[in-house]
Amino acid sequence: MSVASHYDGSASTYAGQYDAKKIWTNEEYPSNYFRLELVQRLLASADATSVYELGVGDATPLVRIATTGIRVAGNDISPEMVRFARSNMESHGLDPSAISLLDVQDEVALQAERERVGTFDVVMAMGVIPHVSDDAAFVSAMDGFLRPGGRLLLQFRNSMFSMFTFNRLTKEFILDELLTDVDQGIRDVVAADLDARLAVDKPPKRTRPTGDGYDEILSRFHNPFELADVVRAHGYRDVHYHWYNYHPAYPMISDQIDATAYRKAQIDLEGDPSWRGMFLCSAGIIEAVKDDA
Numbered sequence: 217m218s219v220a221s222h223y224d225g226s227a228s229t230y231a232g233q234y235d236a237k238k239i240w241t242n243e244e245y246p247s248n249y250f251r252l253e254l255v256q257r258l259l260a261s262a263d264a265t266s267v268y269e270l271g272v273g274d275a276t277p278l279v280r281i282a283t284t285g286i287r288v289a290g291n292d293i294s295p296e297m298v299r300f301a302r303s304n305m306e307s308h309g310l311d312p313s314a315i316s317l318l319d320v321q322d323e324v325a326l327q328a329e330r331e332r333v334g335t336f337d338v339v340m341a342m343g344v345i346p347h348v349s350d351d352a353a354f355v356s357a358m359d360g361f362l363r364p365g366g367r368l369l370l371q372f373r374n375s376m377f378s379m380f381t382f383n384r385l386t387k388e389f390i391l392d393e394l395l396t397d398v399d400q401g402i403r404d405v406v407a408a409d410l411d412a413r414l415a416v417d418k419p420p421k422r423t424r425p426t427g428d429g430y431d432e433i434l435s436r437f438h439n440p441f442e443l444a445d446v447v448r449a450h451g452y453r454d455v456h457y458h459w460y461n462y463h464p465a466y467p468m469i470s471d472q473i474d475a476t477a478y479r480k481a482q483i484d485l486e487g488d489p490s491w492r493g494m495f496l497c498s499a500g501i502i503e504a505v506k507d508d509a
């Protein structure tokens with residue numbers, strides 16, 4: 217099963233998470249709604265006049281960005297997402313051919329797309345790097361659409377959040393990221409201890425009968441420090457983290473809290489610019505400026 221088929225399956229309902237009227241009623245926390253608000257603030261402060269997006273989804277974010285007069289274009293690997301994105305563009309008076317069907321891991325397709333669309337003030341990728349295997353190649357793919365001095369906005373799933381979840385993800389982070397060079401005998405003792413302390417049966421895996429649920433396809437977390445190093449290695453400066461999808465309690469105990477009070481506490485935390493986001497947020501955006509050539 218593939219990333220494309222996963223997103224084909226969610227294309228028809230994808231726009232719901234960006235609906236302001238559903239912020240309080242959506243069963244799943246609408247983190248992408250707050251991500252888009254954050255992206256719009258970053259675009260305004262960068263005075264962006266053009267934006268290219270890798271992995272546009274149904275283009276709800278791009279269409280909203282275009283309403284401020286910004287020129288937009290982008291791509292996606294999912295045929296259904298591209299179908300919805302083109303129709304979404306068209307119904308808002310935008311050019312549907314600005315959306316290409318392509319795999320950002322396909323260098324030949326990327327090169328043809330670059331020649332077709334040129335370079336932009338801002339290049340963004342929201343929710344895409346979890347699904348690719350080569351981080352350096354992905355940043356390089358983004359870089360190819362960005363003008364010198366332009367801004368890169370790269371979203372990632374935050375592996376540091378596992379320090380606040382006390383579950384299987386915490387165990388994986390400690391063993392696979394913190395204790396990588398420690399003697400196997402010691403790691404085994406730590407692993408056994410963590411099995412007793414942590415809820416290693418959580419979180420539940422998100423599966424689908426079709427076998428392409430979010431946790432059945434490639435959907436990686438990233439270490440914010442390591443990902444920032446990859447970005448810097450491509451000639452970027454002024455690297456900043458922006459955090460979103462705050463958790464006022466660790467997810468496995470959230471059902472002990474009144475649902476409306478919990479959501480209010482989540483929303484109240486969105487936009488906190490402090491270091492706490494590195495631990496309380498399951499996702500973040502790296503913003504960085506491309507060196508002038």
Ligand SMILES: C[S@@+](CC[C@H](N)C(=O)[O-])C[C@H]1O[C@@H](n2cnc3c(N)ncnc32)[C@H](O)[C@@H]1O
Nearest residue numbers: 223271272273292293294297319320342343347
């Ligand atoms: C989590 S969704 C986010 C969509 C959109 N960026 C947004 O913010 O609403 C990720 C999107 O990336 C696309 N994607 C994943 N891997 C890709 C690849 N290798 N090439 C192009 N698009 C990809 C998926 O099809 C999906 O539409």
